[in-house]
Amino acid sequence: MGFSGVLGLPDVFGDLDYPRRNGMPLYGTLTTMPLPDLLQCLCNARVTGTLRVERNRVSKSIRLHKGMIVGCSSDDPAQRIGHFLLSRGQITEEQLREALQLQEVGGQHLGMLLVELGALSPEQLSVNLEAQAEETIHSLFDWDDAVFRFQESENDPASAFPVSLRVEDVLLRGLQRYDEMRRIREVFNDPGIVLETTEKKPPTVVAENGMGRKLWELVDGERTVAEILLQVHGSEYVVTKFLFELHRSGLVRIACVKPIATHPGVSEKPGSEEANEPPASATTEASAEEQTFEELLTELDPDIDLPAVAPVEQEDRTAKTTEAAVGEVPVDSPADAKETDRVSVEDSGSHPLEHNLEKARRFMIDSEFEKALDVLDRLCREQPGDESLRRLTAEAEAAFIEKAYRHYLPPSKILSLTRTMDGLKTENLSPSEFFLLSRIDETWDVKSIIQIAPLRESETLRTLKRLRENGLIELKDP
Numbered sequence: 001m002g003f004s005g006v007l008g009l010p011d012v013f014g015d016l017d018y019p020r021r022n023g024m025p026l027y028g029t030l031t032t033m034p035l036p037d038l039l040q041c042l043c044n045a046r047v048t049g050t051l052r053v054e055r056n057r058v059s060k061s062i063r064l065h066k067g068m069i070v071g072c073s074s075d076d077p078a079q080r081i082g083h084f085l086l087s088r089g090q091i092t093e094e095q096l097r098e099a100l101q102l103q104e105v106g107g108q109h110l111g112m113l114l115v116e117l118g119a120l121s122p123e124q125l126s127v128n129l130e131a132q133a134e135e136t137i138h139s140l141f142d143w144d145d146a147v148f149r150f151q152e153s154e155n156d157p158a159s160a161f162p163v164s165l166r167v168e169d170v171l172l173r174g175l176q177r178y179d180e181m182r183r184i185r186e187v188f189n190d191p192g193i194v195l196e197t198t199e200k201k202p203p204t205v206v207a208e209n210g211m212g213r214k215l216w217e218l219v220d221g222e223r224t225v226a227e228i229l230l231q232v233h234g235s236e237y238v239v240t241k242f243l244f245e246l247h248r249s250g251l252v253r254i255a256c257v258k259p260i261a262t263h264p265g266v267s268e269k270p271g272s273e274e275a276n277e278p279p280a281s282a283t284t285e286a287s288a289e290e291q292t293f294e295e296l297l298t299e300l301d302p303d304i305d306l307p308a309v310a311p312v313e314q315e316d317r318t319a320k321t322t323e324a325a326v327g328e329v330p331v332d333s334p335a336d337a338k339e340t341d342r343v344s345v346e347d348s349g350s351h352p353l354e355h356n357l358e359k360a361r362r363f364m365i366d367s368e369f370e371k372a373l374d375v376l377d378r379l380c381r382e383q384p385g386d387e388s389l390r391r392l393t394a395e396a397e398a399a400f401i402e403k404a405y406r407h408y409l410p411p412s413k414i415l416s417l418t419r420t421m422d423g424l425k426t427e428n429l430s431p432s433e434f435f436l437l438s439r440i441d442e443t444w445d446v447k448s449i450i451q452i453a454p455l456r457e458s459e460t461l462r463t464l465k466r467l468r469e470n471g472l473i474e475l476k477d478p
Contacts, residue, residue, distance in 0.1 A: 027149040027385070035140055036171050038148065043067040043167035049153045055146035057380045057393065057456075060136055069165040072133035078233065078454035079139070081111050084132045085120070086233040086452075089211045093439075093452045095119045100451045130163045135235055137170055141178040147385035177237055184244045188225055191431070192258040195243065196221035200251050215242055221255050226431040231438070233454045260430055353383055357392060369400035370462065397458045404461040408468070411447035413475040415440045415464070424472065432463050440473060 030038070030053070039062075042051065046067035053060050060079075063071035077083060082100065085091045091114060099113040106113075111125045120128075140146070197219055206212040211232070218228045229239050246252040356375055363372035376393045383389055405411055417424070417440050424437060432455060439449055446464070453460045467473045 025149050025151045027147070030144050030146045030148060033148070035143070036175065038150075039167050039171060042150065047150075047152055049151050051148060051150045053140055053143060053146050053148045054384050055143050056384070057377065060140060062137060067167065069133070069137070069167060069170060070162050072136045072163070074136045077456060079132070079136050079235075081129065081132055082114075083233045083454045084135065085114070085128055087211075087235060087238070088128065088131075089214075090124065090128060091119045097444075097448050097451050130165070133163045133165065134170065134173070135237075137165075138174045138177050138237070139235065141174045142181065145384075149385065180241065181237060184240050187244060187247060187254075188240055190257050191224060191226035192260045193225045194221065194223065194255045194258055195219045195225070195247070195252045196255040197252050198250060200249075202246070202251050212242070215239065216246075219243070219246070219252050222425075224258055224260055224431065226260060227434050230431050230435040230454060260428075353379065353386065353389070357388065360392060360396065364396055364399065367399075367403070369396055369403060372396040373400060373458070373462075397456075401458055401461060404465060405446075408465050409446045409461060409475070411445060411450075412478055413446050414442060414478055415444065415446060415449060416442045416474050416476050418472055418474055427472070430463075432459070433467060436460065436463055437467065437472065442476070445478065446475075 035053075038051070042064055044067070048065050049063075051062045051064065053062075058074070058076045060074040060076070061072065062069055063073075074080065082091075082096045086093065086096060095114065095117060099110055099117060099119070102108070102113050102117075103110055111129065114120055115122055115125055197216075202216055206216055214232060215228065218231055223231070225240065225243065228243070229236060232239060243252070247254070356379055360372040360375040360379075363369070363375065373393070373396050376389065376396055379386075379389055380393060417437065421438065429437070436449060436453060439452065449464070450457055450460045455463070464473065468475070
């Protein structure tokens with residue numbers, strides 16, 4: 001049901017005092033009520049409350065106070081403050097891991113712990129929290145198939161680190177970014193695109209900036225765009241915009257397109273041969289090119305000392321049952337042909353949601369939590385926002401995590417590769433698998449790897465479990 005259908009009004013802009021009168025939430029889809037219109041409505045009505053937007057099991061919340069944006073959060077690990085700071089070169093993975101371990105004990109805000117550890121100053125934290133809020137909101141402009149729910153609350157809890165953003169400014173920047181991403185995706189239209197450098201030398205500013213240099217070095221003729229995104233913990237917009245400018249300027253070219261497993265946050269559009277050659281604008285003047293990269297690197301790293309510039313916008317693997325490195329930890333063989341692979345919402349009669357929820361419940365009763373999650377993941381994509389589905393998914397996810405730590409991947413065990421990274425190049429690895437394998441150095445334990453991965457905990461555990469079942473990693477005692 002669209003926004004106006006919920007309000008029961010002919011004009012959705014006509015009367016947002018409705019929730020004040022009866023306390024009812026507003027809800028609908030971004031297909032029928034685009035995000036810019038929705039935010040403008042809430043701003044004009046000067047409401048106070050929380051707008052929650054959900055898609056594919058990811059939920060993002062925007063807190064408003066009298067029409068101003070005062071806070072923002074996301075349960076997408078890649079958009080939490082720790083990974084956001086990593087993506088901007090503000091902290092290291094080791095500092096993030098240390099802060100997360102302290103947070104588990106004391107429950108303090110991660111940002112404050114990083115300040116106490118000396119990883120960044122309070123001023124840097126404040127600037128980055130505001131930038132993180134903007135990034136989270138701007139990423140919603142791609143979510144045209146999401147559901148939303150606004151709940152008014154005059155007693156909305158105050159954030160320890162409030163921000164203050166005008167909706168008009170957020171909308172202007174968000175729409176600019178949306179247009180830019182459309183242009184970028186005309187070239188970077190497949191997550192499997194592999195870039196390689198040309199003979200042209202990059203601007204000096206790229207080599208002098210830590211994050212710019214790291215991205216340049218990751219363009220090696222082997223890594224896909226999806227893999228580069230994971231390696232730098234970066235936002236799709238900032239990283240792909242930087243890579244796009246390298247491509248537009250003739251500094252890199254598309255070497256090939258690899259078939260890879262789909263990863264959240266990366267465009268799934270099919271490849272195109274026309275994207276293989278840099279556009280005619282690659283002959284950019286050197287001075288303009290230098291300025292363009294200065295602007296981009298400021299987005300990557302806010303502390304870079306640059307002149308002020310006005311902001312612009314799978315060869316199949318045979319599953320093997322390996323002998324555990326520690327005898328008390330069993331290894332499950334992968335399911336032969338997953339029954340859930342054949343389940344669709346359409347095959348379940350007149351009540352597809354209830355039918356499949358019941359199917360997931362039966363899997364959970366049998367402790368087949370991964371099969372339950374396979375069913376629920378598909379339902380979450382097709383029925384976002386359903387409360388009963390959300391609760392059951394959270395229950396299945398928690399049950400799988402508990403079982404995984406107990407039976408397959410004890411958190412204190414050390415992970416070890418069974419082959420070198422060079423020896424793994426023949427494997428058809430997904431971006432998530434490649435990222436996790438690249439972080440295994442025989443010193444970090446299972447819990448540490450999970451803490452620094454920009455993935456959901458259950459997704460990381462399922463990936464590590466699969467890697468172990470396929471004989472690519474093993475467990476060792478600390």
